[in-house]
Amino acid sequence: xxxxxxxxxxxxxxxxxxxxxxxxxxxxxxxxxxxxxxxxxxxxxxxxxxxxxxxxxxxxxxxxxxxxxxxxxxxxxxxxxxxxxxxxxxxxxxxxxxxxxxxxxxxxxxxxxxxxxxxxxxxxxxxxxxxxxxxxxxxxxxxxxxxxxxxxxxxxxxxxxxxxxxxxxxxxxxxxxxxxxxxxxxxxxxxxxxxxxxxxxxxxxxxxxxxxxxxxxxxxxxxxxxxxxxxxxxxxxxxxxxxxxxxxxxxxxxxxxxxxxxxxxxxxxxxxxxxxxxxxxxxxxxxxxxxxxxxxxxxxxxxxxxxxxxxxxxxxxxxxxxxxxxxxxxxxxxxxxxxxxxxxxxxxxxxxxxxxxx
Numbered sequence: 001x002x003x004x005x006x007x008x009x010x011x012x013x014x015x016x017x018x019x020x021x022x023x024x025x026x027x028x029x030x031x032x033x034x035x036x037x038x039x040x041x042x043x044x045x046x047x048x049x050x051x052x053x054x055x056x057x058x059x060x061x062x063x064x065x066x067x068x069x070x071x072x073x074x075x076x077x078x079x080x081x082x083x084x085x086x087x088x089x090x091x092x093x094x095x096x097x098x099x100x101x102x103x104x105x106x107x108x109x110x111x112x113x114x115x116x117x118x119x120x121x122x123x124x125x126x127x128x129x130x131x132x133x134x135x136x137x138x139x140x141x142x143x144x145x146x147x148x149x150x151x152x153x154x155x156x157x158x159x160x161x162x163x164x165x166x167x168x169x170x171x172x173x174x175x176x177x178x179x180x181x182x183x184x185x186x187x188x189x190x191x192x193x194x195x196x197x198x199x200x201x202x203x204x205x206x207x208x209x210x211x212x213x214x215x216x217x218x219x220x221x222x223x224x225x226x227x228x229x230x231x232x233x234x235x236x237x238x239x240x241x242x243x244x245x246x247x248x249x250x251x252x253x254x255x256x257x258x259x260x261x262x263x264x265x266x267x268x269x270x271x272x273x274x275x276x277x278x279x280x281x282x283x284x285x286x287x288x289x290x291x292x293x294x295x296x297x298x299x300x301x302x303x304x305x306x307x308x309x310x311x312x313x314x315x316x317x318x319x320x321x322x323x324x325x326x327x328x329x330x331x332x333x334x335x336x337x338x339x340x341x342x343x344x345x346x347x348x349x350x351x352x353x354x355x356x357x358x
Contacts, residue, residue, distance in 0.1 A: 048165075049161045049164060049165040050084065050157070050161050051083075051084065051142065052142055052143060052144040052145060052169070053084060053143070053144070053145040053146070053147055053160075053161070053164060053203075054084055054086065054131070054132050054135065054140070054143050054145065054146045054147070055084055055085045055086070055147050055148075055149070055155075056085075056086050056087075056088055056108075056128045056131065056146065056147075056148045056149070057070070057075075057085065057086070057087050057088070057148075057149050057150070057151055058088050058089075058124055058128070058148065058149070058150050058151065058198075059087055059088070059089050059150075059151040060089055060090050060114055060151075060336065060338065061089055061090055061091050061092050061114060062114055062336050062337045062338035063151055063335060063336040063337075063338075064092075064099070064100050064101075065334075065335050065336075066151040066152060066289055066335045066336070067087075067100045067103070067104075067151065068100060069289040069290060069292045069293065070151065070292070071103055072292065072293040072296070073154060073292040073293045073295065073296035074154055074155050074156065074157060074292070074296055077103055079105045082104065082105040082106065083105070084143075085104075085105070085106065086106040086107075086108055086131060087101075087104050087106065087107045087108065088108045088110055088124060088127055088128055088131070089107065089108065089109060089110065090109075090110055090111065090112045090113065090114045090120075090124070091109050091110075091111060091114070092107070092109065108127065108131055110123065110124055110127040112124045112127065114338060115338070118225055118226050118229070118230070118231055118232075119222050119225070119226050121225075121231055121232045122221055122222035122224075122225035122226070122231070122232045122235065123218070123221075123222045124232070125148075125198075125216070125221065125232040125236070126216055126217065126218040126221035126222060127218060128146070128148050129146075129209070129212065129213075129216040129221075130216075130217070130218055132146045132209060133209075133213060136206075136209075143206070144169035144205065144206045145164055145169055145203055145204065145205055145206065146203070146204050146209060147160065147164070147201060147202070147203040147204075148198065148201070148202055148203075149201045149279065150198065150199060150201075152199075152258055152281065152282050152283075152289060152335070153199075153200075153201060153257075153258075153279050153280065153281055153282070154279065154280040154282070154292050154295055154296065155201065155278065155279050156275075156277060156278055156279070156299065159254070159276065159277065159278045160203075160278050163251070163254070163278060164203060167205065168205075169205040169206045169207065170205075170206070170207050171205065171207050172205055172207040172208035172211055172244070172246045173203070173204070173205040173207070173208060173246075173249055174196065174202075174204060174205075174208055174236075174237075174240040174241075174246050174247070174248050174249060175196070175202065175203040175204075175205075175248075175249045175251065176195075176196020176197065176200060176201065176202035176203065176248060176249075176250065176251070176255060177196055177197055177200035177201075177250065177251065177252050177255035177256070177257065178194055178195075178196065178197075178248065178250045178252055179194075179195050179196060179197035179233065179234070179237075180194075184234065184237070184238075186238070186242065187228075191242060193237050193238055193240075193241035193242050194237055194241070194247075194248050194250075195233055195234045195236060195237020195238070195240075195241075195248065196233060196236070196237065196248055196250070196255075197233055197257050197259065198232065198233035199233075199257030199258055199259055199281060200255040200256055200257035200279055200281065201255055201278065201279040202233070202236070208240065208244070208246055211244050211246070212239060212240075212244070215239050215243065216239075221235075251278070253276075254276060254277050254278045254279075255277075255278055255279045256277060256279055256280050256281050257279075257281035258281035258282055258283035258286075259281065259283075260281060262286055262287075262321060266286075266287060266318055266321070267318060267319075267322075269318065271298075271302070271307075271310060271311050271314045274295075274298070274299070274314060275299055275302045280295065284332075284333035284334070284335060285328050285331070285333075286321065287321065288335075289335055291317070294313075294317065295317075297313075298310050298313050298314055298317070301313070
């Protein structure tokens, strides 16, 4: 049984600390000096649909540093703009009560394990669905959608609201980015299905959520994931298409995850592409999370009709990785402490950098 924590308000706007090179910082400052920051995801712009979408963001106690970047970019520290935004985490320690968690209006502790195994991922997903059903049956009967994201993503909320508003939530919709081009085949069966990668963000309509309810209870969801040897996002594709006959509505051009290679993503984006997108993924070994505030500022410049400044900044950012290659040998994702390799204890021990699961 998960518990809902509502920390006391923290009326502090986090100062943007950019950890990129001095050249990037100076360029950003020169382009943005005269334009005060504002929240791209202001509910005021799309109030009606924004109030009907439950947004969940999956994080972990071991990944707290990622949350700072979210607050510096697409998530407003203003509690009034966090009404429908819920963090879901495995747990947070007692000493964390006065830290970053206090900057969020809603934090859900699932008590799921703090790893990336099949069971653990599916356990966390089950609690995301359970949250929607609990809210919808009690205080938030107006909720019509649930969209879930990860803590290493940038989400353009205005674009999300505008896109989702085109759909009728009374019909079953499963919306996301196709994870792999080849459809998955069921074991000992000729049927196939596709699924949306959770690393790019996925949305479910109320009608589909009601159909899913018997299948996604915390009591059975994780067990069934493991029995089919599927991660949570792949299992959701199986449930939607095979069990419920609801195919994926794919929007591969507007939802993006950290799994995409640079040659097929950042290096090919134009500024117009960037500002149309709903989600962007950030990988520690390519474009890191400290790019989130810069991308957010760039989108702000476009919203303020500062196209020339935005275009100059984007061209610089897009080619930065080419001009500044990094030696990643032996490095790891420092935004999550659970990814740190264990130190050598004997001469024969070999340290391996863990693979990061979406």
